[in-house]
Amino acid sequence: MASLHGASLQLASRRPAKLGQTNLGQTNVRKATVVTLVLATCLASAAFAETKKEYSFAVGPNANISVDTQYGAISVRPGSASQVMVTATLKSDRVEVDLQQMGNRIQIASHLLPGADEQTGQVDYEVLIPPDATVSLHSSTGPLSAEHLQGDLTLEGPDAMVNVRNVENGHVHVQTMRGPITLTDVRNGHVEIASISGDVHLKSVSGPLVQVNSGSGKIFYDGDFGSGGDYKFTTHTGDIEAVAPADVSADFSAHSVLGRVHNDFPLQPKQHSRFSFDAGRSFFGTVGKAASEVVLRSFSGRIRLKQR
């Protein structure tokens, strides 16, 4: 990790911050024109000078951080428990970074200036936050990434690729239009994913609620359907493919109105099922103690439940 040079958030001086010095206890700032450290650019032309800006905020417990950029990547990782550190890489001078702090709530947004486009308006953010902070990320283009955290996470973006890894206890809410979504090692929280045509990959994801809705995107699940949770995967035309170990403990219901289903597990039949008994298009029954409930539904996609 590069050493951080704190930047003063006060409007007044234009002197560069001294190396190694960080300024804590920041105040409210609106549309700050911030003293920056201008790093080497890849282009000689001044019009595409890429600039890196760094900010630092002191926060208490239950911090709430939101980062919103029209274009650009956002990545969030854990840092110190009392600080939020943001590094923003602005691709041109056609875009600004707006910041606001109200107590423990930090709002960071890219502000496009006239004439900005997808390239010139791009800002990439790297954010270090307290591990249990609540985070909300928006970017049209992404990618969005969050790792090793325990707070509530919201990641949204029409085209953004979303990656969430090693998250525990919090609510994870993801929404994309086309962007593919990957969750790995997410445990013990509520997971709610909605995508229109993005594929969703879940690896080792378990918890009290794991709900995925996709239109034409596919859903892949590789895990143990554990924690006695409610797992609901629904697609319209996308296929659903789930792989689980032989010792899974779950109550399965699967039904595709028009698509075919396939199941590797020997299922104990259930008394009441709300699905009609079309053998090729549904299967339902329990494995083990049926601790979790798994509902797989598609309108015309294939549904496959395989044993690892």
Added chain:
Amino acid sequence: MTDPKQGISEADAIEQAKQGHEAAFEVLYHLHKRRVYSLCLRMVSNPAQAEDLAQEAFLQLFRKIGTFRGESAFSTWLHRMTVNVVLMQLRKKGLPVVSLEETLEGEDEAPRKEFGTKDLKLTGSIDRLQLQRAIDRLPPGYRTVFVLHDVEGFEHNEIAQMVGCSVGNSKSQLHKARLKLRDYLKFMRAEKAKTG
């Protein structure tokens, strides 16, 4: 028909439902929910499915309520709609709505002869729960006609039209269903007597 609890007559509720008043729909629902649901439950023997079917029957009714002109009784209209919803579901699942044999064969004589003439006649009233269980045990084809005729009170010609069989078929199906029920009930009674 006026429901004093609701303070609104069925005719008024129908008119208001046509205007889209939610309270009116609710009145109509509560007036007829038991009949509709019981019919569905008797036909499919599965409470979860019966709920879905009852829901669908009411929805179809409410969607078409604009076309109800009052020529026939509202309950008759709803009743028939419910039967159609259930029959459609049975057909979709590939279950036989009605068996196709026309004539009464002697096949049911053997089980009856097992009991012999010395067996208990089904005197007095039949335990309602036992009767329900016995109906649930009926093969779907027999069950349909029995429920429609003996439980719901449709005539054979109506049943024939709804399920798509002949009147003679309907009568023989009903007879077979009753014979089977008689056997089940006697069996249940005998079992109960054994265990005391």
Added chain:
Amino acid sequence: MTCSDVERVLPEFLDGAPDGALPDEVEAHVKSCPACSDLVSDLKLIASQARQLAASEEPAPRVWVRIAAELSAEGLIRDPESAPARPVFVPVPTSSDRRWSAWWLAPVAVAVLAAGSYVISHKPVPQVAKQQAPATPVTAPAAAAAAVTPAPVPAPAPQLLAQKSAKPESARSGSAKSAGAVRSEVEPAPSAEDQQFLSAVSTLTPSMRTTYELQLQAVNADIRETQAYVDRNPGDMDARQHLMDAYQQKALLYQIALDRIQ
């Protein structure tokens, strides 16, 4: 008359006369034959007791909840106190007012989401849906009606659905092919809401605009396909749920576009 003779004619006569009287020859035999006498009285008893079962079961309260939700979603409930059936649309905004250009999308998107969140399932209506419902504006059910009306048909919702459900067909093998046929049909003219969605996204970059247009086409096709299937299979509750899901997908698309335009 023998016992088997009686057996053969019983189906014809047992329900005949209202007072339960059988034809003379049959009556004569029955009176003198204990077995047939028992049989006849048993069958009559079964028939009469069965009558008691009519309307004997009470459905769970959730059945009404689901019916009401569906009625609301289909626009069949129009309370006189609330706003008119169709939301009032503002004229197409100019690009200089980007921040507010798509505010009208908010009630539509929220309403369709609220309508979609009345999940038709066996579980009781989840808490989330209950909390969402009161929060939506009074116009929500009416706006949902406007939003969920199938795009190409201008007729008001109740008559439309009545017409469609008057023609039930249960052929499953045909439905997959027909569903495929529906997908490949010519794209119908966009609805009023879709037109405003399209003009709102026209302020974006050309590639994003094309993306949104394609996504809109795809979700509309999904809705049409599912609606067509539901029309042919009105008893299929799961397909109905998929139709609600498809509308929810459309609401999601509107919401994503709205987020971006603001």
